[in-house]
Amino acid sequence: MPKVLISDKMDPRAAAIFRERGVEVDEITGKTPEELIAIIGDYDGLAIRSSTKVTKAILDAATNLKVIGRAGIGVDNVDIPYASAKGVIVMNTPFGNSITTAEHAIALMFALARQLPEANAQTQQGLWPKNGFMGVEVTGKTLGLIGAGNIGSIVASRALGLKMKVVAFDPFLTPERAIEMGVEKADLDTLLAKADFITLHTPLTDQTRNILSKDNLAKTKKGVRIINCARGGLIDEAALKEAMDSGHVAGAALDVFVQEPAKESPLFGTPNFICTPHLGASTDEAQVNVALQVADQLSDYLLDGGITNALNVPSLSAEEAPKLKPYMAIAEKLGSLVGQLEGDQITGVAVEVEGHAAELNQKPITAAVLAGLMRVYSDTVNMVNAPFLAKERGLDVREVRHDREGDYQTLVRVTVTTENGERSVAGTLFGHAQPRLVELFGIKVEADLDGTMLYIVNQDAPGFIGRLGSKLGESDVNIGTFHLGRRNQGGEAVLLLSVDGTVTEPLRWEICNLTGVKQVKLLRFA
Numbered sequence: 001m002p003k004v005l006i007s008d009k010m011d012p013r014a015a016a017i018f019r020e021r022g023v024e025v026d027e028i029t030g031k032t033p034e035e036l037i038a039i040i041g042d043y044d045g046l047a048i049r050s051s052t053k054v055t056k057a058i059l060d061a062a063t064n065l066k067v068i069g070r071a072g073i074g075v076d077n078v079d080i081p082y083a084s085a086k087g088v089i090v091m092n093t094p095f096g097n098s099i100t101t102a103e104h105a106i107a108l109m110f111a112l113a114r115q116l117p118e119a120n121a122q123t124q125q126g127l128w129p130k131n132g133f134m135g136v137e138v139t140g141k142t143l144g145l146i147g148a149g150n151i152g153s154i155v156a157s158r159a160l161g162l163k164m165k166v167v168a169f170d171p172f173l174t175p176e177r178a179i180e181m182g183v184e185k186a187d188l189d190t191l192l193a194k195a196d197f198i199t200l201h202t203p204l205t206d207q208t209r210n211i212l213s214k215d216n217l218a219k220t221k222k223g224v225r226i227i228n229c230a231r232g233g234l235i236d237e238a239a240l241k242e243a244m245d246s247g248h249v250a251g252a253a254l255d256v257f258v259q260e261p262a263k264e265s266p267l268f269g270t271p272n273f274i275c276t277p278h279l280g281a282s283t284d285e286a287q288v289n290v291a292l293q294v295a296d297q298l299s300d301y302l303l304d305g306g307i308t309n310a311l312n313v314p315s316l317s318a319e320e321a322p323k324l325k326p327y328m329a330i331a332e333k334l335g336s337l338v339g340q341l342e343g344d345q346i347t348g349v350a351v352e353v354e355g356h357a358a359e360l361n362q363k364p365i366t367a368a369v370l371a372g373l374m375r376v377y378s379d380t381v382n383m384v385n386a387p388f389l390a391k392e393r394g395l396d397v398r399e400v401r402h403d404r405e406g407d408y409q410t411l412v413r414v415t416v417t418t419e420n421g422e423r424s425v426a427g428t429l430f431g432h433a434q435p436r437l438v439e440l441f442g443i444k445v446e447a448d449l450d451g452t453m454l455y456i457v458n459q460d461a462p463g464f465i466g467r468l469g470s471k472l473g474e475s476d477v478n479i480g481t482f483h484l485g486r487r488n489q490g491g492e493a494v495l496l497l498s499v500d501g502t503v504t505e506p507l508r509w510e511i512c513n514l515t516g517v518k519q520v521k522l523l524r525f526a
Contacts, residue, residue, distance in 0.1 A: 002302035004045035007036060007052045010071055011291035014047065021299040037061040045298045047071065054078040059086050067301050069294040072097060072281060074231070075311060076204075084312040087385040091297050091309050094150055096290035097281035102154035104280045105199050105229045108253035112197075112225045113138055115251075117274050136196075139163045144195025145183065146211060147202030147230065148173045155199060156183050167191045170202070192219040197227065204231035214239035217249065225251045229280040232256040241266040244273065255280050313384045314363030327357055327412065328368035328383075330427040330435035333449040333525060334414045335372025337437070338425050340523050341455065343376055348417035349395055354402035356410035356432075362399055369414050370397065408438065437483075440494055445485030447496045453523040454503060459516035460486045460493040467514055468495075477501035492518070 003024040006015060010027075018025035028039070033053065040046070040062045047069045048054065054068060059082055068078060070092040083090050111117060114135035122129045143159045145152050148170040156166045166183040169191045178185035186194070188211070198220070202208050212226065212235040226249060228235055237258060243249040244267075251272035257265060260278060267273050281290070300306035305325070306318030316324065331351070339346070351366045370386035374393075381389060390397055396417070413426040426439040427449075437447040458464055465484075472479060478500040486493035503522050512520045 002044040003042060004047060004298055004302070005040065005043040006047045007031065008047075008049035008071075009051075010047065010049060010294075011288050013288065014071070014291040014295040017292060017295035018299060021303060023299050023302060033058065040065065045069065045302055047294050047298060048077070050074065050077055052077065054083065056082050059083055059088065062086075062088070067091065067298055069093075069298045071290040071294040073101075080312055081388075084388050085385055087380060087382040089301065089307060089313050089384050090311045091294070091301075091307075092311060093290040093293040093297065094309055096293045097283075097286035098151050098154055100283045100286035101229055101280040102151050102158060102201075104255060104276075105151075105155050105201070105227050106158050108227045108229065108255065108274060108276070109138065109143075109197055109199065109225070111274055112227065112251040112253050112272070115272065118272075138197070141165070141196040142167055142194050144191040144198040145169070146188070146191065146198065146200045146234075148178075148181065148183065149201065151230075152199075152201035153181055155201060156181050164197075167194050188216070189219060192216060193221060195221060195224060197225045199227040200230045200234050202230055202234065204233045209233050210236045212236065212240070214242070217243045220249065222248055223250045225249070225253075227253045229255040232258040232260060238266050241270060244270050313387075314361070314367060316361065316364050320361055320364075324360055324364050326429050326433050326435065327360060327365055327410070330429060331365045331368035331412050331414075332372035333435055334412060334425050334427050334437070335369035336375060336525055337372075337440075337449060337523065338414055338416050338423065339373035339376040341521060342416055342418055342423060345418040345420070346373070346395065346416045347419075348398070349373065349390070350398040350400060350413075350415040350417075352400040352402060352411075352413040352415070354404060354406050354411045354413075355408060357412055358401045358403060362401060365412065366397065366399055369412075373414075373416075411438075413439075437496075440485065440496075443485040443487055443492075443494050445483055445494060445496065447483035448481060448498070449523075449525045451480070451498050451525060452503070453525065454495070454497040454499060454511070455519075455521045455523050456495040456497070456511065456517060457519040458493055458495065458514075459518070460488075460490050461516050464514070464516055465495075468511065471507075471510060471514065472497075472499065475501070475504075475507050477503060477507070 001024050004018055006027045007029060009029050015025050015027055037058055040058055044064055045067045049071050056079055065088050067089040073092055073094050075092055078090055080090050115133045119133050142165045145156055145166055145168040148168040159166050160182050167186045168183045169186055169188045173185055175185060214236055217239055240252055253274040255276045256278055297308045300318045304318045305321035307313060307316040351369050353362055367383040370390050371381055371383045374381045374386045374389045408428040411426055411428050413424060415422050415424040423441050427435055427437050430436050437449055480498035480500055483496040508520050
């Protein structure tokens with residue numbers, strides 16, 4: 001039974017879901033990093049919020065860890081590159097608090113438009129400042145949306161319902177999606193020039209850091225109001241302070257800061273500045289939603305292999321996983337075969353699918369090929385870290401999907417580029433379930449890839465198989481299965497034998513010295 005640790009405070013219904021689904025769970029919160037290091041090795045899964053910092057030290061101690069689930073969107077507290085290198089999947093729950101965060105952005109927009117916090121404070125002081133606050137309507141105004149993903153699209157729909165115009169900047173927003181959302185797709189400079197309100201809904205990356213810099217703030221429309229409920233660091237806070245003091249920016253509302261908790265900021269005390277302590281996801285509904293989602297996602301993976309909202313591996317739904325399992329099995333075996341045979345000679349990999357395989361999600365199939373291939377270099381490789389290991393080695397990885405009909409109902413082909421040209425292996429599924437090699441470096445051969453096998457390249461000639469059998473028999477090595485293929489009569493032939501017993505290095509050399517033998521390799525498959 002898989003075992004999960006919940007290390008941050010979370011709705012108790014999350015633990016109940018784990019138990020209902022057959023996952024053992026411990027709720028141990030508030031531990032120091034040292035205390036967490038002492039216990040993390042016992043767990044297959046880790047469910048966190050923002051308090052737990054998953055560092056290299058913790059990942060090194062997590063010898064059984066397979067998956068980390070963040071109940072929420074931000075994963076700044078997880079060392080994702082190192083988790084990937086360790087073969088640990090990192091998931092988040094990007095949709096559980098989407099509505100809540102979008103609504104908070106809209107609430108801050110209204111608060112800015114009508115100066116609600118200042119009006120409230122002065123009214124409660126008994127000042128009755130009826131003529132001291134002159135707000136603006138949002139109806140008919142233009143909202144500039146920086147980031148049109150899940151949360152941004154919800155904000156856009158709410159703004160359109162308020163009869164606002166919406167201009168969106170997002171490099172990943174297609175013209176078709178913009179039409180579907182009812183927004184105008186624009187470049188950043190156009191958005192800055194048009195927007196009466198600007199709201200940010202993008203992750204913090206090298207490309208988005210300080211996207212509202214001093215220079216870009218200067219490009220905005222005079223009197224613009226700015227809202228940020230996404231990530232601290234998207235706005236140059238000192239530059240925003242200058243723009244507000246000069247009157248160019250009429251107001252700003254921030255739920256996030258570069259440094260959090262924000263004990264101090266150049267913006268504090270600035271007129272028409274509103275701030276909240278990272279409350280974007282702070283509703284009862286959102287806290288429940290993300291907790292339930294992370295429990296379901298971790299359970300799906302640990303029990304069925306389903307991967308949802310992963311940040312470092314292709315997603316694979318719980319429904320897809322059983323269908324893809326046999327295809328991933330043949331893919332991994334093909335990758336392992338070509339990796340063991342070609343090893344350090346490989347500079348590129350192409351994964352081709354056709355027939356039934358072409359109708360499926362190809363990303364997990366490619367990841368399985370790389371997992372088999374990269375196992376030559378590391379005994380801790382899996383589908384998560386294999387693509388990263390391949391990238392580190394400078395391998396060029398390509399995917400090809402064919403709609404054509406071939407000799408087999410389904411086919412997976414792995415072609416590697418080496419110093420000596422391209423080498424290709426192909427496999428299929430017998431009975432839609434049993435992996436079977438059908439082609440090896442241009443030679444037709446049907447073989448199961450299982451256990452310990454001998455790969456032999458020899459000159460096709462009478463008597464060779466008898467000599468080989470005698471040599472193995474003399475060493476008390478039994479032949480389990482026997483698979484033979486050749487290019488033509490009397491030409492090059494390949495032989496794949498599964499063997500019971502130990503093929504020692506001296507025995508391998510004796511086989512190499514048999515008449516007609518060109519190459520002998522010992523292969524091992526899981």
